[in-house]
Amino acid sequence: MPDEKLPAILFELLRCPADMAKLDYDEENNALVCTECGTSYPVEDNIPDMLTTDEDQGTTDDG
Numbered sequence: 006m007p008d009e010k011l012p013a014i015l016f017e018l019l020r021c022p023a024d025m026a027k028l029d030y031d032e033e034n035n036a037l038v039c040t041e042c043g044t045s046y047p048v049e050d051n052i053p054d055m056l057t058t059d060e061d062q063g064t065t066d067d068g
Contacts, residue, residue, distance in 0.1 A: 011051060022057050
């Protein structure tokens with residue numbers, strides 16, 4: 006993890022927005038990775054970027 010580690014409690018609370026599975030920390034890529042779907046969420050300044058788009062969720066706007 007980065008010099009200032011993410012609090013351990015975050016790993017108990019945070020879940021993948023796509024499938025609600027647990028997340029693991031990928032130290033090499035400084036990212037949280039879903040244990041089920043493998044989606045990677047970057048961590049910048051010790052803040053996980055877990056915002057998703059419709060594309061991430063596999064949905065479309067065409068009805």
